[in-house]
Amino acid sequence: MNPFAKLLAYARRRSPWIYTVNSGSCNGCDIEIGPCISPRYDAEQAGVLRQGSPKHADILVVTGTLTHRSHRAVMDIYAQMPSPKAVVAVGSCPASGNVFAGSPSIAGPLDKYIPVDVWVPGCPPRPQLIIAGIAEAARLLAEGATADQNRKAVA
């Protein structure tokens, strides 16, 4: 690894900017994401910044089960993010549909539509766990091990 690549990997690990999207959540996970940047948990220590535009973000944080109304929007937002990027699925809903499983209005698990790098389980997960998930995604970005980077490497 040359020095600049090393520096870049370190910077990627220390500067994960997140964009959060609610794809049909009950709002429980969104309420848990708020405290991540509050004084008690203060994820800015790890360089986490919440961005308003997906174009500025490195990590897409998805909460909630994908509905028929929202899954296209999530795919569109993922496509807008510049590479390298990672996806963190927060809560049980993106994985399994949770209590909404079997409902006619949900469009299936998140990884059916976009590649997911980190699953954060819980209903809702605690803020510590969400921050750990984001930190894990940042580590994957630094190591070049996210699904997005692997796809690039193969292509």
Place this chain on the structure above:
Amino acid sequence: MMTGIAHYALAVLVWPGLLGAGLLGFFYLWLARKLVARLQGRRGPPFLQPFFDFVKLLGKDTVIPRGADPGVFHLLPLVSVAAILLGLMIVPVPGSAGTSFPGDIVLLLYLLEMPVVCDVLAGYVSQSIYGQVSAMREAVLSLGYNLPFLAAVIAMAQTARSFRLDELQHTPFGVVTVLAVIAFLLAIPARLKSNPFSIPNAEQEIVAGAHIEYNGAPLAIFELAHALETVLLFDAFYVLFLPRFVSGMLNAVLYVASGLVLMGLATLAAATTARLTLLRAFRFYWVWGGLAAAAAMVVAVVG
């Protein structure tokens, strides 16, 4: 001749140019974020955070929105940085080469406006409605804060009877200085686009301001431009208002201290206020800023 070129290259690239001002600017950005965090009872980002952000952005792909001209899209941040570097070169700060010529303060004022012009154009080039709203806001706000800002500079120039920076920095202290400092200080938060004048980059209203469609390396260059712009603005304050000592060391200490105090004041204002609407901000600048400007001008001309 060769030494002359090397001299200028050193001034642009090392000090007071890219490397020195870049590091100082990143330090100011970190200071602002850390101070806000401490005031909110948080720990705040590590010391090298702005540097990590910059390197990370440089290493990302760039997505250009459909309909935007790729040439203009890439050129705007570079023009912004180049203009500020030129400005940094002509300002006589401690350790600089001291290239002064008649009317350089006027050039400096134009160069200080270049990042604003680039931001406004970036907002329109982005093809995003939020970017366009931000561009409009930034253009209107600049009409507001430039009244006290320009009046402060002109009042000092009138007192010194000179438009040369190296003569302006030896203006004796007086009532004009106090009034001009007030007018200048009023303009600083709007120039830094921090609260209560964070109107062009109001993230809760218009997502991310004029840089909304920028990403990757061009966004990194814009971040660098913001850092350098902060340094240039504080440089201008140092040159216009602060006294000079015989000792170079004391001057250097005063230079650094003035930057820290200005950033601290701007951050304190940012952390304790809420964003104003554009109309209120404009009214603030044309009433209170206008009063300070008028007082400084009257004292400068009469006194």
